Amino acid sequence: MAEVGNTFPVWERTPGEEVGELDPVTSGLSEQLVQELFAWNVRSHELVFSDAPIENKWDHEKELDQWTREGRSLAKRIEIELGHEIDVNVTYKH
Template sequence: MSRRLLQLSPEYGDTFPVWERTPELNPGPIDPETSGLSEQLIQELINWNAQWEELFLPNLPEQEAERLQWKREGRSLAKRVELELGKEIDVQVTYEP
């Protein structure tokens, strides 16, 4: 099997924003309880998704700085997922569902 591919992507009403994207595996949302991630990282990912709903659904111009910080945090969380799950994992980040 090739490297495992995951996607970090916000979703309406879905609290855990990590998705399986490896072609050989069933694509779709990952169960946080069986993800292999630490409880702390799981909670931070859930919070990241909740922030998306707060920052992007009203899409107010005055929130631009906060949206940029949210995107930077997404890249950082993706790297942490890769570190926790091992060398054979690649995590892509998308900022829209």
């Protein structure tokens, strides 16, 4: 997964080619999945990289866990839509 915020959170790494953000228009992914990936990435900024104080640590941890599970589900859907011949790797850095 790529940068946080209002960007497409999927990177492409093809042997012999430059690593970079996957183009959502030409990716072959459904429009619905593309929109869900954008929304998921915006949520990452709110949960992980916000400067706002955490009022309830328990609720924050629950939301972060849910966000992580959702990311893994989205990654599985990428694999299904693009075919199992590709490798989808999920990396969270927070």
